[in-house]
Amino acid sequence: MILLQLKQYIRQHHEVSLEDIQNHFDLSEEAVHGLMAPLIRQGHIQMIESPQCSSGRCSTGCTSRGGNERYLWRDKCFISLPIGVQVL
Structure with a gap:
């Protein structure tokens, strides 16, 4: 049940932070x-992991408190494929 709620929450907001999810669902990291x-x-x-502010305050005015993970909703599936790559 909670997985569906999480999925709906992220889909509704399009982008949420780890802290947003923790606060909304009262969950630990x-x-x-x-x-x-x-x-x-x-x-x-x-x-995605956004770069953490070294000063605690980034150029967009947000405050960084360690949880720099963000979760994005993708209308089209975004799946990593394990394709081997050889670098010459």
Whole structure:
């Protein structure tokens, strides 16, 4: 049930931070990571890490408190394919 709620929450907001999810669902960071793993594998949710502000305040005015992970909703599936690449 919570996986569906998480998926709907991210789809509704299009982009949310780790902290947003923690606060909205009252979850620990470890719980969020565990719940997000299968959703990311499905392909509609992508996790990105934004660069952390060294001063604690970035140019967009946000304050960074360690949770620099963001989760994005993708209308088209975003699935990594394990394709071997040889560099010459």
